[in-house]
Amino acid sequence: MHRLLHAILVGLVGAGIVHIAVLLLVPQFSGQSAWARLAATSGPYTMTALKAETGGAPAVRSVDPLFAAAACRFDLADGMAHVKGPAGESAATLPFWSVSVYDGSGNNIYSFNDHAASKGRLDAVVLTPTQMNEVRKDLPEEYQGSVFIEAPITDGMLVVRAFIPDESWRPSVSRFLEQSSCEPRQP
Incomplete structure (x- = not known):
């Protein structure tokens, strides 16, 4: 019985120490969020590649090596965020691409891929419910065929990912991400 009580007491003290250590480390890691790292490397409405080709660390690490990604921070108080892929058929000829919209806390608000887009082209508008009513x-002509993402947030981040099945696709995918744009627009 004495050994059981001793083991329980040691376990509780150890769990308490781990709990306190985790709580003390939260501020250290919260400043290193994807949002904070992206904000440090680029301004709002700037498509930023999520890779480290310049020799530095990436703004946000990509989980899957078969995907290339770019992100754009936006503030819907400035107006709608309009994200477009490059002109022409390049987006439609990629094997797969997807778009995810995140709020400032990193929660996924909305996602879609090339199969849900008009003719497989990247053309999306992120806006608030009030802006959607306007x-x-x-509806302006330039938004015909756009995917509308009504988001109950003020600021957020949009991430575009494209699949790279093998190295021969890397130039096309890189060109697609580099030529994509993210701009504020008024309703």
């Missing part, structure tokens, strides 16, 4: 009144 756009619905008179």
Whole structure:
């Protein structure tokens, strides 16, 4: 019985020490979020490649080596965020691409891929419900075929990922991500 009580006491003290250490380390890691690292490397409405070709550490590490990614931070208080892929058929000829919208805390708000896009082209508008009501009144010609992402947030991040099945696809995927744009627009 004495050994059992001793083991329980040691386990509780050890768990308490681990718990306190984790709580003390939270501020250390919270400043290294994807949002903070992206904010340190680029401004809002700038498509930033999530890779380390310049010799430094990537703004955000990609989990899957078969995907290349670029991200764009936006603030819907400035207006809608309009994300477009390069002109032409390059997006439609890629094997696969996807878009995810995250809030400032890193929660995924919305995701879609090339199969849900009009003719496989990257053309999306992120906007608030109020901005959506304004756009619905008179839809501009440039938004015909756009995917509308109504998000109840003020600031967020949009990540575009593209699949690289083998190295022969890397130039096409890189060109697609580099030529994609992210711009603020008024409703």
